[in-house]
Amino acid sequence: MKRSESLIPGNQAGFGRRFFCLLVVFILISTKLSAGVLVAPTVVFMSDKNRTGRINVQNPTDKPIEVTISFGFGLPESDSLGNVKVVIEDSNVVDPRSALDWVRAFPRKVLVPPNGEQVVRLVARPPQNLPEGEYWARIIVRSQQGQTTIPTAGESDGITTTLNMIIKTAIMLKFRNGQMNAELEVTNIQTSRDDKKLRVIVDMANHGNASYLGRISCRVLDADKKQVALAGTDLAVYRNLKRKLEMPYVPGEHLMPFEVEIKITSEGRTDIAREFMVFGNEINRVVYLD
Numbered sequence: 001m002k003r004s005e006s007l008i009p010g011n012q013a014g015f016g017r018r019f020f021c022l023l024v025v026f027i028l029i030s031t032k033l034s035a036g037v038l039v040a041p042t043v044v045f046m047s048d049k050n051r052t053g054r055i056n057v058q059n060p061t062d063k064p065i066e067v068t069i070s071f072g073f074g075l076p077e078s079d080s081l082g083n084v085k086v087v088i089e090d091s092n093v094v095d096p097r098s099a100l101d102w103v104r105a106f107p108r109k110v111l112v113p114p115n116g117e118q119v120v121r122l123v124a125r126p127p128q129n130l131p132e133g134e135y136w137a138r139i140i141v142r143s144q145q146g147q148t149t150i151p152t153a154g155e156s157d158g159i160t161t162t163l164n165m166i167i168k169t170a171i172m173l174k175f176r177n178g179q180m181n182a183e184l185e186v187t188n189i190q191t192s193r194d195d196k197k198l199r200v201i202v203d204m205a206n207h208g209n210a211s212y213l214g215r216i217s218c219r220v221l222d223a224d225k226k227q228v229a230l231a232g233t234d235l236a237v238y239r240n241l242k243r244k245l246e247m248p249y250v251p252g253e254h255l256m257p258f259e260v261e262i263k264i265t266s267e268g269r270t271d272i273a274r275e276f277m278v279f280g281n282e283i284n285r286v287v288y289l290d
Contacts, residue, residue: 036143036167036169037057037058037059037060037065037067037112037141037143037167037169038057038058038059038060039055039056039057039058039141039169039171040055040056040058041055041171042171042172042271043171043172043173043174043271043272043276044122044139044171044172044173044174045174045176045276046103046122046124046173046174046175046176047175047176047177048126048130048176048177048178051123051124051125051126052121052122052123052124053121053122053124053173054119054120054121054122055119055120055122055139055141055171056117056118056119056120057110057112057117057118057119057120057141058112058116058117059112059113059114059115059116059117059118060115061114061115061145062114062115063114063145064111064112064113064114064145065111065112065143065144065145066109066110066111066112066143066144066145067109067110067111067112067118067141067142067143067144068108068109068141068142068144069105069107069108069109069120069139069140069141069142070090070105070108070140070142071090071100071103071105071137071138071139071140071173072088072089072090072100072137072138072140072170073088073089073090073093073095073098073100073136073137073138074086074087074088074089074138074170075136075238075239076236076237076238076241077241078241078242078243079242080242081201081242081244082201082202082242082243082244083244084241084242084243086170088138088140088170090140097133097134097135097136098135098136098137099124099126099135099136099137099173099175100137102124102125102126102127103122103123103124103125103137103173103175104122104123104125105120105121105122105123105139106120106121106122106123107120122139122173124175126175126177130177131177131178132177132178132179132209133176133177133178133180133209133210134174134175134176134177134180134209134210134211134278135174135175135176135177136172136173136174136175136211136238137172137173137175138170138171138172138173139170139171139172139173140168140169140170141168141169141170141171142166142167142168143166143167143168143169144165144166144167145165174210174211176210180208180209180210180278181208181209181210181278181280182206182208182210182211182212182213182266182278182279182280182281183206183207183208183212183280183281184204184205184206184207184208184212184237184264184280184281184283185204185205185206185207185283186202186203186204186262186264186283186285187203187204187205188202188203189201189202189203189260189262189285189287190203191260191287191288191289192289193249193251193289195251196248196249197246197247197248197249198220198228198229198246198247198248198249198258198260198289199244199245199246199247200218200244200245200247200260200262201242201243201244201245202216202242202243202245202262202264203240203241203242204237204240204241204242204243204264205237205239205240206237206238206239206240206241208278208280210278211236211237211238211278212235212236212237212238212266212278212280213234213235213236213266213269213272213277213278214234214235214264214265214266214267214268214269214280215232215233215234215235215264215265215267215268215269216232216233216235216243216245216262216263216264217230217231217232217233217262217263217264218230218231218232218245218247218260218261218262218263219260219261219263220247220249220258220259220260220261220289221258221259221261222254222255222256222258222259223254223255223256223257223258223259224254224255225259226254228247228249228254228258229247229248229249230247231245231246231247232245233245234269234271235264256289256290257288257289257290258288258289258290259286259288260286260287260288260289261284261285261286262283262284262285262286262287263282263283263284264282264283264284265282265283266278266279266280266281266282267279267282
């Protein structure tokens with residue numbers, strides 16, 4: 001895709017140039033959103049007993065979309081502030097839990113018709129004597145709706161530029177070999193507050209051989225046992241992870257110190273069928289915030 005600044009001739013300046021940049025950005029965002037496909041399910045589970053899987057790719061637009069399937073590897077990682085991100089690699093992956101080298105998709109490239117669907121089948125061919133545990137890969141769905149022509153600003157009429165609109169979606173693939181277990185440990189809890197928010201950062205370590213899937217919730221009570229704030233979110237811990245919970249509150253309305261109740265459980269996930277859950281331990285912790 002061409003950089004947006006290359007769309008504007010160098011001798012154009014002032015309000016007109018800034019307006020046109022905003023217009024191009026708006027067109028790019030609108031077109032990009034319309035070029036995407038819908039992919040289900042959001043997590044694919046395979047095992048030594050069932051080495052095949054499938055995803056459904058749906059084209060919700062009135063134009064054909066070219067879809068390419070590939071694989072990468074990436075786990076949720078967090079920084080010291082509890083911000084979580086996923087960085088996906090598609091080569092030179094040496095992680096012992098990577099399934100990247102032995103999963104395949106059929107077909108790998110297809111043209112999905114307008115308002116149509118395509119089933120993509122997945123096959124795992126793991127190496128012999130694979131140790132028990134869960135192995136991971138990312139299914140990368142790359143969709144392209146063809147080329148879009150956008151007029152550029154200039155002194156002459158009819159000047160255009162051609163852009164390729166490409167969207168990538170990455171969903172998790174989990175291959176389970178043998179008996180699974182998920183055992184989570186909370187290694188540290190940090191609490192802080194400012195004039196607007198309460199913050200809780202929970203450090204976790206997974207000692208099992210499968211990812212810990214569940215929910216983490218936090219309830220804050222004041223010294224009179226009145227609820228100050230409440231927050232919760234889905235949780236996926238593959239190895240080590242810091243997770244941040246932020247809750248708005250109004251200073252001065254509640255008596256300090258605050259009691260912070262933290263609960264982690266593998267119950268409560270609504271996006272994953274129970275048959276695919278590896279139910280782990282439940283953790284309940286209480287800390288105080290002055």
